[in-house]
Amino acid sequence: MNIVLFEPEIPSNTGNIGRTCVLTHSTLHLIRPLGFVLTDKAIERSGLDYWPYLKLKMYDDWNDFLTQNPNARLWFATTKANQSHSSVEFKEDDFIVFGKESKGLPKEILEAYPDFHIRIPMDTEYARSLNLANSVAVVLYEALRQLDYPFLR
Numbered sequence: 001m002n003i004v005l006f007e008p009e010i011p012s013n014t015g016n017i018g019r020t021c022v023l024t025h026s027t028l029h030l031i032r033p034l035g036f037v038l039t040d041k042a043i044e045r046s047g048l049d050y051w052p053y054l055k056l057k058m059y060d061d062w063n064d065f066l067t068q069n070p071n072a073r074l075w076f077a078t079t080k081a082n083q084s085h086s087s088v089e090f091k092e093d094d095f096i097v098f099g100k101e102s103k104g105l106p107k108e109i110l111e112a113y114p115d116f117h118i119r120i121p122m123d124t125e126y127a128r129s130l131n132l133a134n135s136v137a138v139v140l141y142e143a144l145r146q147l148d149y150p151f152l153r
Contacts, residue, residue: 001026001143002072002095003136006062006109009035009101016133019050024144025151027055029095031065062109069095074116077139078105079129081117088118090143092150101132 003026008014014030021028059065066072072095075088096118099105110117120130120138129135144152 001090001140002029002093003027003140004029004031004065004074004095004097005132006031006097006105007033007035007100008132010132011036013101013132015051017136018054018056020133020137020140021055022050022053024140026140027057029057029059029065029069031059031062035100074113075139076105076110076113076117077119077135078110078117079119079122079124080104080110081119083118084121085118085139086142090146092147094143096136096139096143098132098136104129 001024003017003021005014005017005028008030014034014036018028020026057068059068073091073093075085075090075094075096077085077096077098097105097109118139120135122130130138144150
């Protein structure tokens with residue numbers, strides 16, 4: 001699987017997501033600008049000693065990501081989606097895209113892919129959404145469950 005973070009802002013979230021990617025044999029794709037530098041101590045603390053094993057790809061911007069992944073099947077995690085993350089059928093090489101912590105994904109990106117929005121069911125009366133690292137784990141493990149946890153024991 002492929003996890004894409006669009007302009008992530010919080011280093012500890014990215015570190016935790018990187019660790020999750022290592023343990024699930026997933027690739028982490030980071031789209032700049034980042035709200036931190038990759039040598040940030042918060043990434044080191046949350047990613048621990050897993051970071052050297054991470055399959056990491058970096059992109060200058062959204063267009064660079066699309067150019068380098070022209071045939072990517074993309075799913076967009078957003079609280080504005082109508083379909084649940086568990087109601088779609090994931091494939092092994094899918095890309096699951098998550099937006100920045102403060103704003104989510106840009107409207108223009110979401111509008112370009114109207115049939116590929118997914119959400120995690122939650123009560124948003126008191127909070128906007130789950131933490132980004134938690135959201136990635138929830139969606140990624142559902143995708144892996146559907147695929148019978150390839151490469152995992």
